Amino acid sequence: MAQERANRSAIVAVGLALMASLLYTFGYSLSKALVSTYGLSALQVTFLRCALVLAASLALMPWPSSGITLARLVRPPRALEQRVAAVFLVLSNALAVLGYSLLPVTAASALGFTAPLLLTALGGLVLRETISVGRWLGAAIGFVGMLLIVRPDASPATAGILASLGAAVSYALYQILVRRLRDVANSLDTVVQVAVVGVALLSGVMIWFWRTLTLEAFGVVVMFTVVQTTALFCIAGALRRGEASRLAPWQFSGLIWAMAMDAVMFGSHPSLLSLGGGALIILGGLMAQGWLGGRAR
Template sequence: MANTLAATTSAGATNTLRGVAFMVAAMIIFAAQDGLSKALADNHSAIFVTMWRYWAFGGVCLVLLWRKGFRAGLTSGQPRLQMLRGVLLALEICVAIAAFALLGLAPSHAIFAFMPLLVVALSGPVLGEKVGWRRWSAVGVGLIGMMLIIRPGTRALTPELGVAILGMFMFAAYQLMTRRVARTDAAMTSFYYTGVFGAVTMTLIGPWFWSSMSGLEMAMLAVLCVTGMSGHFLLIKAFEAAEASAIQPFSYLQTVMASAIGVVIFGEVMSAWTVLGGAIIIGAGLFAFWRERVRAKASGHPTVGT
């Protein structure tokens, strides 16, 4: 029995390490994508850039569905919510890319870092999940960090800040919907709906923002499309290999790396208030993730992400 237990523990540790490796790779890709998106959005509409990303994403989903069967792949316990998820994520990406171009990568990601804490705060009233006082405390501390970044009363709430805050709220809503559909649907079902209905949405609005691109910009767009597929695939593999509570904290690597890209490549300057506020938010978020892991182990029901 001791040997069996040791083997099980070793396998679990191996799977967790594999999940962490997949998660780190996905975050590196997503940070690079943010840099490419900003570079393209400096000369083109965020909607136009997002449209091309979704045409590639949706095309891959259609090929996979053709091989699997459209009825089997799109069978869902909550199809309307799945469709709404797909539409919302496409629009959120448009808003996020616009924030990168208007506000910058580093300041935008400092604000986006509050999103997981917003999900924690809303998971109780929206999803009926129990949120203890420790995680509520983390949300409160994170809100202090957000206030340090925005500094209401010391400066006007600019449209650029408003765009980033809107994107953060939209992505939080998307995450809540994703957790909701995960109760009935497999991860790949959500993947298909995200790609197909996001592509439909961008096809309806993207051509109105068409603009010509240089050869270099077309190459950058091609890399953006390919890496988008790779990043989502790695993310799915990460959640298949390990519990969400074990690998989710590594999602903050995207914030750190994208901010570094903004500072080093695009010459962005982060104020001391933004750095301090972002650090407080990330610290509070990591604590919230840790508490969720502790709670999941105590209840004997590990958290599994999609």
């Protein structure tokens, strides 16, 4: 029975990680439109997302069933760690929005998804997770798949590359901290603290980065916020149920979603090499889970 529960938990964790990758990719595609089409700054997009989530949290506070209380908002368990994690996610979000605004969706996703490799390494170094050869090999195969999709022979903007890589590093550190906090902080805590920290950090600089917001742009901001917040719930839920290093290769699936969105939204169809890269990403995820060649230990 215990083994069956563990297997079910692993399957749910993978499903949540896949859903988070899909939602994050779609959300950042929306952020690209907010910056490129509507003229908002990356910091403004991040600030508005945090402000909307915080406003919704405060509005839900009078209802006990929401689980949001003033005490948990102001003095959450292990407050310092939760807020450091939130700082990393706010930084990752702002850098990712910038990266997506400067690069094609697939390229920005591919660079951003170096995070799973970092997550595999940090899972062993920080969380003391046992990193089997299968998990390392799965992450490496996923990375090769990423290179087949991106094919870094074309030279996109340096600022976009640096922003996307910075977002990946920040996001990996955020996930490690969320995994460490899994016994004291739930997904709601994670979402609310990111909103609190984001508003506190960015309010002071909005005087320089604020751009006029049309009603249509605000609607896209609301959609972006809903999508990204749902993704945040998903990845937090996945990390509570599964080891970070096991889930890392599955996050490469965001590249597959990015190719699909490029095809559907921008009419850019993937090449055979890109499709082969997508297949390697799936293979890497399966190997990391130990679902090929026996259970990973």
